Amino acid sequence: MQNKNIFKSLTLPNGVELKNRIMMAPMTTCSGFYEGSVTNDLIEYYRARAGEIGTIIVECGFVDDKGLAFPGAIGLDSDDKIEGLAKIAHAIKEKGSKAIIQVYHGGRMVEPKLIGGQTPVGPSAIAAPRPNAPTPTELTADEVDDMLNKFGHAVRRAIQAGFDGVELHGANTYLIQQFYSPNSNQRKDKWGGNRDNRARFPLAVLELTHDMVKQYANKDFIVGYRFSPEELEVPGIRFDDSMYLLEKLAEKGLDYVHFSMGAILRPSIVDTQDPTPLINKYVAMRSATLAKIPVVGVGNVVNQSDVEAAFENGYDLVAVGRACIAYPDWLDRIKQGEKLELAINSDKREELNIPMPLWHFPLVESLIRDVNLTVKKFKPGNFQEKVNDESYEFLINVELGKDFIKDMQLVNAKEFNHEISDNFSVIKNKIIESNSPHVDAISGATTQCEAFKKAVTKAMAKSNKEAILAEGGDPNDKTYDIVVVGSGGAGLAAAIQAHDLGSNVVIVEKMSIIGGNTNKASAGMNAAETKFQKLKGIVDSKDLFYKETMIGGKNKNNPDLLRYFVEHAPDAIDWLDNNGIELSGITTTGGMSIDRTHRPESGTAVGGFLISGLVKNINKRGIEVMLDTSVTEILTENHKVIGVKAVDEDGTIQTIKAKAVIIATGGFSANKQMVEKYRPDLKGFVTTNHKGATGSGIMILEKLGAGTVDMSEIQIHPTVEQTTSYLISESIRGGGAILVSQAGKRFVNELDTRDKVSAEIIKLPEHYAYILFDQQIRVENKSVEEYVSHDLVIQGATISELAQKLSIDAQSLTKTVERYNQFVDKKQDQDFGRTTGMRHQICKSPFYAIKIAPGIHHTMGGVTINTQTQVLDTDKHVIQGVFAAGEVVGGVHGANRIGGNAVADIIIFGMQAGKKASDYIKN
Template identity: 40%
Template sequence: MSQLFKELTLPVSGVTLKNRIAMSPMTTESAYFDGSVPQELIDYYEHRSGDAAMIVVESCFIEDKGRGFSGALGIDTDDKIEGLSHLAKTIKAKGSLAVVQIYHAGRMAFPDMNGGANPIAPSPIAALRPNAPVPTEMTHQQVLDMIQLFANAARRAIKAGFDGIELHGANTYLLQQFFSPHSNRRTDAWGGSRSKRTHFAVEVIKAVKAVIKEEGASDFILGYRFSPEELEEPGIRFDDTMYFLNKIAAYGLDYVHFSMASYTRGSIVDTSDPSLLIEKYLEERSEALAAIPVMGVGSIVQPDDASQALELGYDLVAVGKAFLVEPNWVEKVARNEQVQDFADIHQRQELVIPIPLWQFMDKSFSLVKDAEEEKRKAARLQELLKKKLHFKAGDYEVIARGHNNDLPMVVTFSDERITAIAIDNSGESEGLSDTVIETLPEQIIAAQTLNVDAVSGASATSQGVIDGVAEAAELAGGQESVDVLKARPKPVRERSTEVVDETFDVIVVGGGAAGIAAALRAEQEGLSVVMLEKLSFIGGAISVSGGNQVVMGSKLQKQAGVDDDSALLMVADFLKNGNNKNVVELLALLADNVGQTTDWVHDYVGVRYDMAEGLHILAEYSRDRELAYEDGGHGFAAAVRQKIAESSVKLYLNTKATKLLSDGKGGVSGLTAIEENGKTHNITAKAVILTTGGYGHNKNLLSEDLQDVLFYGTNSSMGEGLLMAQAHGIEAATRMMEYGKIYPNGIEVSAGVAKSTIGGNIAVLRENALLVNTNGQRVVNERASNHDILDVLMEQDPKMLYILMDQEHFDVFKEEVAEGGISQIDIEQWLANNGSQTPYFFHADSLEELAKLAGMDKNSLVNTVNRYNQFVADGKDQDFDRQHQFLQKPVGQGPYYLVEQKPRFATTMGGLVVNTNLQVVNSKGSLIDGLYAAGEVVGGVMGTDSPSGANNAWALTSGKLAAESVYKITND
């Protein structure tokens, strides 16, 4: 606590702060309509001034059309100086320094707050907010004028008697917008690269510094507030922020100020990363930035919060909401007294809070509560915590909702306890749900609580288990028993500080198909192997896929009746599909080795292939060469998990590799990894094989074209392997990062997120079903390759087709889409919506009614179906030459269905540059000693697109070959 009350001298202004406490700038929405200062706002600040070293006055707009909220203060004209001066003098007279925050809202300056004026911004990109307008792009001259507006505002702050200003470069306002790759798409001096996106903030700082010098205000404080990350994609990531802060540090600041909801916050983008942002900040700051005090903010309420913040490495603490409910916060903390975390509904006048702010506190932050009611709630909680559980003993059967399907459960109760939880997860993805089924029941039973955390990577299944146990508890003991179970605290999980040093021959990073193949083959070669997987299960994307694989050249292909396929034919097909942009030597590597890899996966690993269904007939292949795994991705995952369990491979789940270790010569000697509980592993090895998959969920790494396509892959596809390999000292090269594998059969289940209907499409398009555009017309051969169908789909406006089915085939479709995570419950809900929202599942008894619902011309749709049915009767598709074997049934009886078909992607085509030994190449063209890569993290093998079953084939083949290369190279 003593550290909190130590003085701190700021490095540029030389001002000495009497303690380490500032009142954070907080929106009050209480200024006059023109932004001038009312007396009640002066009273509000006066009531909170005195003990804190600094009072940072809420953000003041620097231009009349730049408000970011109603009731904002202004510092945009000289006539505001008088009122601001009164405010500054009042704060200073009480004993605190007066600092004012200045800003322009940019694209967040919505017209209704700014007299109807359209907002301006670096680029004409609307904010990802409801009803956000498309802003007007600023001209070069407007950018220069805006810099001058910041300088003018600084001059007014000096003339008003403030002790300093804080530049508001956070909360998605204009300064942040210039640095953000989402809001700044310029290609001039003010954007186009990370360095150029920093240019605006640098020029603002320089202009403000010039004003300070001109006004002779050498002791004037200059701070900068920043938001460390953005959720927007592309958006600011923490490494961008550190680049930015390290750069602006050179221009002379007195402090930098985090803007976030909690001083202990980790990444909001990579939620699997356990590191606190302040820890990463301290590690990555430059010498110049280290000389600048850093201010922490968010959730600093109690004395211990403030002390812990300083212990974590913050130099100053900014206290926000606690000052609203306790104006004498500093005094209470000095006495080490606990602070109430809400204001009583009767306290507004006592706390000297303007009415607009009081309403804001209530509606936005729930800081206004009925104290008596809160006491009753607290008493109720204490009462529940004291209660014993009482159940009617027995087994209770319930059905909860999982990720893909229902979860039948049997929950067993004694008179006072949950004693067993048995779950049938056969309908869930193999591996995805297994950890949930193994761990959550154990935690619930051990602690007799429903207050348990979801398992990483399986939140839907986790919630399903919790909901199922709650339902059973209500049946066995009533609602009060459920309330008791929910009131009981979470099981305590201590965060480990243990650091262990380990040595293996090979480290495999990533537990997908490529990683599994690499680990098992390396172990088979006699190497000691550790495999790291950041999720709670192995299997990766393949475990939640339909599970198809190219098997060219294998014994299985010959057994299925194809013995005239060849590597040359396969390469030719892949080149055509990949628009001849494939890296030919890698494609040849795949074609030459996929057969023996398939036989190895079948014979050694134990994966079973669906020989009963046989080879698939696909338009992209001149020979049939794709097989499914028995039970699809589920079956594959079950087999490989068993094989890994039987092997000597050391497996660390919930463990994320964070940094490759350099040997000091440009090579790799191992890595650092952190378990979910905080335990750190420093692992040295002869070789590291990166099998971390793609980067489809990291829009910061995607091209603009891919950012506009629905994503249906795993949330874990963040490209960490790529980023680690490109770090300073390793500097791996990449290629073809702009490409992704786009499929033409997605449904938009939530904004920007797809699920696949491909299983249903394949089943119904064998017999009939049609692809029609939004005008009800056929536009493509429905049995063409995905590649060809996609080309047609991408030409549509909007980019959407519909698959049209009769009742017989829709019944088939419903069953077959379950593999893509689409349940019967989902479909029933979408049918009930009947096209009122996406995903569009229209249905009607007649084609005419169906067309009307979908906004089509009824005659067009009817004529399309009649014409197709005539082709079936004639045995010849005169329009698109649909193959005869797929022209066997006419569209039959209704009801009829239209299901949307939108472009979707999960697999990325770009990645690391490797040679034919799967060794990674650096940006100078040299091999990186000790670093290998396999699977999707490797770029170029598929060109611009991958045909069906190819990615699983490449993952397994390249993983196996990478392990063989490690064995050969390390033993030469």
């Protein structure tokens, strides 16, 4: 295929001539107003990309206000949207490109929070096979007819807005595809059942589209159809099903069909043993009628060679996605023979006319490279690593470029099942997109994913050493401004803050994964007088927060540290929000009288959400993280820090030079000997902590003469599942759950402080209890899904059935729940004085229970610091250049930590440590 053929015109079946064979792919920008109207940023985004390119396909417009599948979506759902849409169409057309807009409805893929908490709709009441997916309401026959009309009117509005065409979105598991899928459509009427019946809906949408074109447009109006060729689900759409539908659509008349895939030459995701690209199968299987309709390819098209490969394999048109975001003048650059790299410099957003919501969308965020970074050098080449999870040994080939991760291959893939291969593929794509091994693991396959990531970490370390040696340097001569020891929330916050203040930072972590104990945090982050409280009408005060924390800590809290903590908590919430980590959902925990526990709006556990967001910020800034490396000593010279001594997993001892050290290694709850030393009465208790919480940072600092405080103050958490040590989040009780004994009775104010609730459980004859809740509490607290997935939850359709499964007297448990529900109505707990978390009755079936007992959860004691996070010696003098934050520090929480205060602690004092360490090295 010669270069000139890329620019050759193409005539569509309706006679319209496209000036070249390149389209801009439709991509989510999340840049519309909240109700779906068009913003000026969106208009300029499309204007900047129009001109040389033949056709621009504008992102999908929803046909109904219950159909938006992502925030900031644009709408085709009402006539008042036409004016704004017309501005987009005009901006594209005046530059000389054709303007097409996608038409869709998200169906069961819609998140309830995007549609005001309503339940999404679908062909059948079957949830999508993804975590926490809502079960949609099945559309009635009349509602299906109404939905078709909505598609028709959406097409009319596209015509009236001046678009040259529409692309019917029958892909990405949205509503049109849902009707055709045997997985999502299990109806018994004419719209479901056999393949012909399931095809009725997409065919009816196309027929209505043609009707609208005849009535409101002319024969030049373009009608395209996008499809996903296969589904993984069983039952699900297979490739021959797609071909069957496309043939029927072709008979009714289409101007193009558009594959929806991540790569133009992708083979089957179902028959993974067949490497044949699906486009080759498509060309071989299509009829003469379908062959007359141009076919569009999309996925990983960056350079001219990618376009040529698409044409050589049978595509007639090529849609370019992320390359058009990075290069608005992409086609000009290809004409000039440029070889392009898919990356965007961090200072180019305004120049490239990229709206802010799109800039922060993962699609684009993974492309951004900080222009201020000193990129870690690699020696290009292949590095093969052996890594293990708990069951298998993986042989992974990692290919590195000069400053990027080029590819990964699971060499011994044939030894494993498809699930492992699929997991590897997902992690590989995440790593390559973010150019970092520090990416989110797949739920349910964490240890496997960590093994895959570790292979990349090891390869990068080897390659970096070789690159330094090749340049005549010493790979063991590592020099930074600041070493941060520990990669939990405090360490990550400190590193980000120090980096942003101009410091060269490295994070050293003894474990194989980032996150520490923060990964396990579930409730949320306490703060008073925040913008999110104000938005929800919650009146709070820092003074009240201070008072309740001091009471919870039995007045043992360090007053100076606590005052700094409550005063800066709202700033920490804002800092997270400014870094893309929004904690706008609010609940309460024990010991708090006001809703001030901030968490993700979705109700998911705060820990994983927080670490994921912080790691994205670490990756974005290119901050180096050394995993499997233990710091054993802080090195000083003339009473000044000069670095740390560390040992890696191979036993290699190294010196890391630095001017300041921040210790953020967490507490010692997982160190049995240390716990028993300070609290012999806790011998034999399980711990909720990860195995790295051994107090190593305290020991390192004690070698320097650091003082400690409150070491015997060790908190036990009342609700721990004993066989797995899973902590059952306090947000469940904050959401309305109760605790009952084996006798089926309440025995405590469930939201009293943790020490008091734990003590009451221990007093019970059985020394355990059950946390009891209903479906409404489950819906509002996504952490429940994790407990369900690990078989920790017992379920009953009625309270009596649940009681039977728990071997509790049914009458007793029923009376207990009924009595509590009366208290909820009156907002007065006459038995135990509970005043918070009484949100609604426990009455929505099914009902759930988890057996719990106390477990070691938090060590309030640790090293002494001042409000500057400087570590103090035993005489309360500052140890110069040494800072600490998080659970390694004592004094903040006193004798008992309030739930939600630990997450606030790590962010507030992590930020402060990063700032003060940077100030120290500058001065």
